[in-house]
């Protein structure tokens with residue numbers, strides 16, 4: 001490596017956040033950017049994700065703003081039939097490689113150092129080290145460090161299971177089930193999040209009978225219905241769902257009622273309707289996937305797994321017999337980080353964190369536009385305050401309040417508003433095209449009627465719950 005690199009921004013992480021942020025800097029400033037990632041290619045966790053992973057939301061809303069992802073067509077077959085395409089891991093990896101090779105690097109303003117660990121730094125001097133050679137590179141950063149790793153999530157492929165595995169027990173991370181060649185026994189899927197759902201769906205759609213799956217679920221979760229998270233011709237449904245949420249939030253008498261009413265309307269889903277969910281991570285599933293998952297009857301609800309021994313599980317709340325020949329599938333990585341919120345924009349750094357609910361890439365790009373286009377960190381932090389990652393149903397309501405409060409402020413800001421109205425990552429960008437659609441017209445009235453009451457009622461409900 002050379003003696004010293006000089007750059008305006010040093011971006012740590014070439015995942016969806018680092019890529020969307022860099023794309024915004026390139027478009028909205030003349031800055032130079034150096035990106036480092038310990039992985040060998042751009043794409044972040046998608047590089048190591050399980051092979052059957054897909055976006056849970058349509059490709060139309062994902063990626064970097066200036067390079068479209070997917071073909072904007074409705075799927076004709078499979079569990080997503082009738083809805084817009086969801087890129088899989090291969091497509092995402094190819095997409096991010098293309099963005100880097102054909103857009104970022106040819107600009108002459110971006111340098112990319114894959115396979116390198118960022119080591120730290122201060123006062124504009126930072127270092128990173130090559131994993132392949134051990135060589136350390138010094139970087140002089142003229143403007144800011146952009147830290148996209150502060151909230152880095154964990155995935156089963158790259159993190160050990162959070163439980164002990166006794167000798168002789170066969171336990172694999174989610175992605176390894178595709179390589180199983182010699183298993184005729186039972187599968188024990190450990191985890192309650194999206195990875196576990198995807199793994200169960202994959203097993204069921206690949207011929208494993210539901211009776212051969214045991215599902216260890218520490219918690220039940222609420223899931224968003226994919227039907228209401230669609231672009232283009234199905235956008236009026238997304239808009240109507242926004243109105244529905246405001247109406248329910250304005251009228252519900254308790255936090256629980258918000259969720260049960262949203263479920264009755266079809267906006268929220270849960271696998272087991274007899275169990276009250278305590279988890280809400282915001283992942284999106286389809287009703288078809290849910291039908292499949294409900295075939296699994298052998299569900300273990302004894303808290304988290306502590307240890308797997310031959311023929312039995314030791315959990316927080318007891319032990320559970322399993323088949324002696326079971327193959328255990330680890331889907332229990334802690335996806336979202338719980339690090340405390342901190343200011344996003346500071347004099348020498350940007351710490352990327354969520355600013356509202358969902359549509360991650362729109363958020364990452366918004367932060368890049370704010371960094372490039374707004375006058376001061378004070379303005380940036382006022383318009384883009386961070387929200388803590390959500391975990392429980394009440395967290396969802398807290399985040400929704402932030403969406404309403406700060407979304408309005410951003411919409412009133414001339415630069416951010418013009419950008420949002422042009423960005424393909426903005427889920428509501430095209431709603432004007434459907435202004436004559438009956439559902440859109442009706443929803444306008446609903447939003448007008450319930451918007452203000454929703455905010456005050458949710459504040460009351462949360463205060464009551466906290467008390």
Ligand SMILES: Cc1cc2nc3c(=O)[nH]c(=O)nc-3n(C[C@H](O)[C@H](O)[C@H](O)COP(=O)(O)OP(=O)(O)OC[C@H]3O[C@@H](n4cnc5c(N)ncnc54)[C@H](O)[C@@H]3O)c2cc1C
Nearest residue numbers: 013015016017037038039044045055056057117118149360
């Ligand atoms: C299975 C799964 C499916 C998801 N599906 C969706 C979806 O459909 N839609 C959606 O909006 N969101 C989805 N998400 C949420 C997800 O958080 C975002 O989509 C996004 O991919 C996260 O990108 P990121 O850049 O923040 O993090 P990451 O993808 O984790 O990237 C961070 C990068 O930083 C690098 N890094 C960290 N520390 C260092 C260091 N010290 N030195 C060098 N490099 C470092 C890491 O190697 C990594 O590549 C999903 C998440 C998971 C786990």
